[in-house]
Amino acid sequence: MQVTDWSDFQAFLAVARTGQLARAGRMMGMDATTIARRLRRLEGQMGATLFEQTREGQILTLAGEKLLAVVEQMAMASSELESANSPSGPTGSVRISVSEGFGSWVVARHLGGFAARYPGLTVDLVASSGFLSPSRREADIAVLLSRPKTGPLIARKLSNYALRLYASPTYLAGRKPILAPTDLRQGHQLIGYVPELIYAPELNYLGDIDASLAATLRSTSILAQHSMLISHAGVGVLPCFIGDADPLLVRVLPAHVITRSFWLVTHKDTHGLQRIRATIDWLSEIVKLDARLFAGV
Missing domain, CATH: 3.40.190.290 (D-Maltodextrin-Binding Protein; domain 2)
Structure with a gap:
């Protein structure tokens, strides 16, 4: 299913990299509740659970690991395009x-x-x-x-x-x-x-x-x-x-x-x-x- 909101992917990527909703929220400048809401929306659109909740935080499921590989490539492409168009390098x-x-x-x-x-x-x-x-x-x-x-x-x-x-x-x-x-x-x-x-x-x-x-x-x-x-x-x-x-x-x-x-x-x-x-x-x-x-x- 097509997901049109890039910010949901960014929230997913932040949680995957930090392992915790609160840390991901600080990275993105928003609260953990907003991060969690975006994850639920993304999981609903993907039709799969992307993280397991543990005492230490969030751990990627198999579906989450597969999505991470795709989203990281998207993020790198977005960063490179932004850099190429930036006069400051x-x-x-x-x-x-x-x-x-x-x-x-x-x-x-x-x-x-x-x-x-x-x-x-x-x-x-x-x-x-x-x-x-x-x-x-x-x-x-x-x-x-x-x-x-x-x-x-x-x-x-x-x-x-x-x-x-x-x-x-x-x-x-x-x-x-x-x-x-x-x-x-x-x-x-x-x-x-x-x-x-x-x-x-x-x-x-x-x-x-x-x-x-x-x-x-x-x-x-x-x-x-x-x-x-x-x-x-x-x-x-x-x-x-x-x-x-x-x-x-x-x-x-x-x-x-x-x-x-x-x-x-x-x-x-x-x-x-x-x-x-x-x-x-x-x-x-x-x-x-x-x-x-x-x-x-």
């Missing part, structure tokens, strides 16, 4: 999932310039411990710590980046000098991640310095670890784009450098969209602008 929204440190210390600093360049875009910067998945359409673009091995994805290396040990001069003053990794084993407080809560093996930094080292002040947040370091609490590993950018910290064991990589990942179905391409190009630009910090030179 790409329009619509882009959700970027990045690690907490990279998002807060690098991406966020440049977002103002990106917004000025593309005023028609709305940007969601999800900078947290853990990543949203482009393959499940949770994010349009993800900057991951390793190249994904499966899924309908396109991935390329965004940049290598260096990490080093850091501490504050106040912490180091009066303590045993750190001339080798073995000096960290006694008389020093080590800061790092909570081992069982590390969401990616690439975050096991201390083991790259010395396999016997273990943090005693631990957090799942790299920003919290940074706060401990500048508060003179101990010694810890930070990406150089954080540690070298902060004048309150100095390098410890400067000859020891850890190298990791960022991978730029998109869904193959959306990779070529104008708004996605523009954002990918911009992310590559800002990494080049901060190349010396990334390399830790």
Whole structure:
């Protein structure tokens, strides 16, 4: 049966992406009751139940999954047509999932310039411990710590980046000098991640310095670890784009450098969209602008 009201499809898409009526309502700027009414109308026109109600929210039925594939293509076509006709360039929204440190210390600093360049875009910067998945359409673009091995994805290396040990001069003053990794084993407080809560093996930094080292002040947040370091609490590993950018910290064991990589990942179905391409190009630009910090030179 033909459905003529595009707003019903938009409500369906918002619920499919967020998993909850209330979240979908906030995304679309309306209340959950209106979203629910539009869903009921769409289900009546389609002659099928599109979502199952659970304690956590709405889960797509088989009919809903089939409709989602069609509606996503419609939404992409609509966005591309709108962008093509916009004098200000790409329009619509882009959700970027990045690690907490990279998002807060690098991406966020440049977002103002990106917004000025593309005023028609709305940007969601999800900078947290853990990543949203482009393959499940949770994010349009993800900057991951390793190249994904499966899924309908396109991935390329965004940049290598260096990490080093850091501490504050106040912490180091009066303590045993750190001339080798073995000096960290006694008389020093080590800061790092909570081992069982590390969401990616690439975050096991201390083991790259010395396999016997273990943090005693631990957090799942790299920003919290940074706060401990500048508060003179101990010694810890930070990406150089954080540690070298902060004048309150100095390098410890400067000859020891850890190298990791960022991978730029998109869904193959959306990779070529104008708004996605523009954002990918911009992310590559800002990494080049901060190349010396990334390399830790």
